[in-house]
Amino acid sequence: MARRALVLVEATRNTLRYVQSAQRLGLHPIMLSADPGQYDYIAAKGIEAIRVDTDNLDALIRECSLLRTTYDIAGITSSAESFYATAGKLSRHFGLAGPNPASIERCCDKFIQRQLLAEAGVPGPAYRVAVNATEVERFAAEIGLPVILKPAFGMGSSGVRLCRNVDELAEYTTDLLGGKHVWLSSSKQRTWQASPRILVEEFAQGPQYNLEAMGNEVIGIAVADYGQPHFVCRGHIYPAPLTDEECARIADISLSCLRVLGLGWGPANIELRWTKRGPVVIEVNPRLAGSPVPEMVQLAYGVDLITEHIKLVIGKKCDLRRRHSHTVAARYLFADRDGTLDRIDGHNRAAALSGVAEVKSFAKTKTLIIRRGDAGDRIGHVIAASPSHARAEAILQQAVDLINWSITPFPDPW
Known part of the structure; x- marks a missing residue:
């Protein structure tokens, strides 16, 4: 009998957990990537990886067809939003x-997503879509400053910026249209350069x-802490300190988003803000949230989202019953300047504290730090768990205070 395999298209920080969960389920994980060498854990963990043009659906179909001569492919998926629709197309083929790839693609276009939600009466910020600087300026005046600018495609807060005045608006519009911010795969980047679309949104x-x-x-x-002006998440706390009525309102609006967007299969992450007029939808992400959210959910509720997602992918019924309820808090670590990372330490002391669930560093010494104002700027995270909300936050702060780093700024070019 052929060995059952799970095919993963490209990778994110969640992917190693997908690999481990697949192995626990008796599956052989195989990664398809345009450059497997960019993922340092591939060779270290002995994961089978195949080099293929992941922007080319026909090439992926041919590669999966070849794999089927050796393996019983039980499922195909991706932890990367930019390849999730591709994985859906492969699954259907x-x-x-798998998910409906057309629904995923519509949702990943933030303008189309906004249109569909607005037409269905889902509360959201006022918005326009602009294709040049003149339109950005006019639409910002119509909506009223401050406004948020973001590319119609993107994830991880890439390319998102709060513009408080006309000078910031003009400067960031120039940056976006000039291609200073690269947040897409090469094929989508070419599409953006040929026909840029910028969302101009009310600051909810x-x-x-x-x-x-x-x-x-x-x-x-979860309640989330998002910094400004780039709206990069700095931390989460599960569960959010909300009343039952407030939870119900957020849940109702979120589920209505999934119905409108055709996302009734698999994981989804919905971002909302509670404004003077109640909860409004900021964004619907048609995939599992990035690390460490799955880890936090498992610590808070005992639900392993990655394992349950894989069960769906291979055609099994998932089990989403909560096993317990704890408060789980996370803080993300960000470099305070550009330059060369000389050292980062204190992780072992932080991890040894009672109540600290995880301490991770993404940056090694001598790494070049170039901040872009998105989720890729994180150099690590700390997670703490406790039955008490106040205690979880206190443990988290104590752990974060133990972690230190030193960055030597780049030489002055002048």
């Missing part, structure tokens, strides 16, 4: 379970909440 002010769903079931709601 081979008669496997209020606390932010992020909801995780699997299919049509709400798993958990």
